[in-house]
Structures are given as C-alpha cells and as structure tokens.
Amino acid sequence: MVDADQTFVIVGGGLAGAKAAETLRAEGFSGRVILICDERDHPYERPPLSKGYLLGKAERDSVFVHEPAWYAQHDIELHLGQTVDRIDRAAKTVRFGDDGTLVRYDKLLLATGAEPRRLDIPGTDLAGVHHLRRLAHAERLKGVLAALGRDNGHLVIAGAGWIGLEVAAAARTYGAEVTVIEHGQTPLHSVLGPELGNVFAQLHEEHGVRFRFGVRLTEIVGQDGMVLAARTDDGEEHPAHDVLAAIGAAPRVGLAEAAGLELADRAQGGGIVVDERLRTSDPDIYAAGDVAAFPHALFDTTLRVEHWANALNGGPAAARSMLGQDVTYDRVPYFFTDQYDLGMEYSGWAPPGSYDQVVIRGDAGKREFIAFWVKEGRVLAGMNVNVWDVTEPIQKLITSRAVVDTDALADPHVPLESLA
Missing domain, CATH: 3.50.50.60 (FAD/NAD(P)-binding domain)
Structure with missing residues (x-):
C-alpha cells in the first residue's frame, strides 16, 4: 500500500533513475515514487547500444533494466515519453512540458543524463x-x-x-x-x-x-x-x-540551470554540483549519473563520470541519501569495453598530466597486460586488457594510496594483493 504523504520524483529514466526507484522500494520507502522518462521505451542500459545489441549478439529486450511489469508491481508511477520543463523550488513542484501538469515532490532526483555533442559544420542535416x-x-x-x-x-x-x-x-x-x-x-x-x-x-x-x-x-x-x-x-x-x-557528450543541465542550482565549470566537464551525499545546492534536490559532478576525496577533485558503473551505483546512493541515510559516494570510477577480441576494464582516474609514469605488467604486444598509471609511487588508475578477475586488487591499490615498488608492480609473478 502506497502512503501518499510523501512523494519522491525522479526525472530521468536511464539506469541511474531506474535503480534509484528500485532502491527506494528495497529500502522500505512506502510513499509515492514517480519516475519521468522522456523516451517512450522503458528504462534501459546503454553499454549494449555500442556493443552486443549493435553487433546483433544481444536481443532488444536484453537492454532493459526491469521487465515492463516490474514498475506497476512495485507501485512505481512510470511516465514514458514525458518531459519536465520547469522546477519550482519554492513550491516544490515539477511541470510536465506536454500539458503543464504540476507534480509536487518532497524529494527530487535529477538523473537527466547527457546528450551527444553535435558537429558544428555544414552537412550535418543530411540523412546519413x-x-x-x-x-x-x-x-x-x-x-x-x-x-x-x-x-x-x-x-x-x-x-x-x-x-x-x-x-x-x-x-x-x-x-x-x-x-x-x-x-x-x-x-x-x-x-x-x-x-x-x-x-x-x-x-x-x-x-x-x-x-x-x-x-x-x-x-x-x-x-x-x-x-x-x-x-x-x-x-x-x-x-x-x-x-x-x-x-563526446554534454550533461543535460538545462532544467537544473533554469532552477538556479549550482553548476560545475563547463571547462571541467560541467554537470550539476552535488556534495558527497549527492545533494545539490538545494537540500531537497539530488543528482546522480552522468549529470552529477561530485567531490572525490581520493583524487582531490570534482568528477563527472559518464560510465555505466556510475549510474548503476550512483542511483542507489542518491536514493538512500534521499531517505536520510548516511551516504558518502566515493566509488572508484570504473568502465569497460569490448572491441574485436579485446576486452578491457579500467579503474581509477588519471588524465594526462596527473601521473609521472605508466607501468606495464604482462605483454602489451600480445594485448594481455595490466597498465598502471602511477604518481610518486602511488597507483592512480589501472587497466586490465584480456586479463580477468583483477578489478578488486587494482581498486584496492588505488584506494589504499600505498607507495608500491614499481618493479614488483610490473612483475606478473608478484601477487597484486601483496602490494596494497
């Protein structure tokens, strides 16, 4: 039975929004949960769009986060093909763009994602x-x-x-x-x-x-x-x-910007500024997924991460934060790719200029190796290529901030677990 005394609204029907709705119910929230998606398809995951589904190796139905019936079964009010064009922070309402319907919220989650950057050249209107x-x-x-x-x-x-x-x-x-x-x-x-x-x-x-x-x-x-x-x-x-x-992709911040929420510097990737609990500059509004720019103490910077794992973990973290739980969102960034016979996983954050050496463990020529980006002996990031079941020790090396012997780091005979 839904308790109508509290209403949590989620704007954005991607993985972050869908997992946030799931987490609210799993954590026992009995109020209204309204999930608004501007696409007509049910919430889905994006990695298959450029991998298995695009290659014809995965069926269309495999991309969806939940079965269509799941939303009604869990009393999630799902609005497909609907846009939100305004947030009134004083009245605590969102307005549907199609018909002007107002929906009041107690807590609001913005999981509006990102959109492809456009080529600013002649000919982009062609059919191909x-x-x-x-x-x-x-x-x-x-x-x-x-x-x-x-x-x-x-x-x-x-x-x-x-x-x-x-x-x-x-x-x-x-x-x-x-x-x-x-x-x-x-x-x-x-x-x-x-x-x-x-x-x-x-x-x-x-x-x-x-x-x-x-x-x-x-x-x-x-x-x-x-x-x-x-x-x-x-x-x-x-x-x-x-x-x-x-x-590349640009965070969809128009709704947040119009509502006067604090935004990150566009030169640093933009996004909606949130704290470690994924709260925006309005304490009743949260953000998660591609659109959120969150502080990461481990890397001493603000990050906006556009990858699957951030949506998978950020949506649930925001949901728990909305429920008043003690949340610190500090996941190590993670992503993966599959290209031809190469499979890769990457953990950490090490843009050019942030590290002083790259250490290779294994055979890069055969594309079976782990690469580590290191600064002053500390591992900032690791990428395993056609080497599996090493994400956990790689992430432990990153989070421990231990100074490691780079010769041992490069030696495949030295267990990674012994270096953290």
Missing part, C-alpha cells in the same frame, strides 16, 4: 549523419552498418573515443569500410594518454580501420539529401555513405 546515445539511435545504426557491410560502403567516424572505437569495431565486423577522424594524436588521449592510446590504434588498424589523426571534419558533402564524402581541414576528402558524430 548519425549519433549514438539512445536505443532508437542504435536500432537505426544497426541497420546502417549491416547495409554498409553488405554493399561495401564507407563509414566515417568523427572522434576516437569509446563510442567511436566501439562503433568502428562493430562496423568492421559487419564488413563496412571505416575511417576515423580524430583531432588528437592517438585514440582515447584524454583517458589513456599517448602511452596506451596506441594499443587501440594498432588493434583497429590490424582490423582494417583507417585513422586520420591531427585533423578535424570541416564539411559533410552530400547530394539529394544523402552523404557522399567528408572533408577535413588538411584538404582531404574521404568517401562516405554515412557519418557518425562521436565527439
């Missing part, structure tokens, strides 16, 4: 220009890749980040020709730095992907609404039947 963020995007792109592979077509990808590389791998698996345009000198430079980015460049080159580093797209050329080629600022023209814009 794509983004990958939503299930509908993946459904469309899946058909495009299959057609390109069947017809020996060309895909140009702007951006050599995780989405760009995962789609490149999927496209080559389908048989499409792939060119990746990246303004940096290596893939994944902002995450892995130059030392490890080349591992991924070589992997993709072995599978027939062409890279063009140090250049940017300047125009997408088309005819009769269809893509013909992509031009770069070095004067080259690359044949293309389709183009994927994979140049």
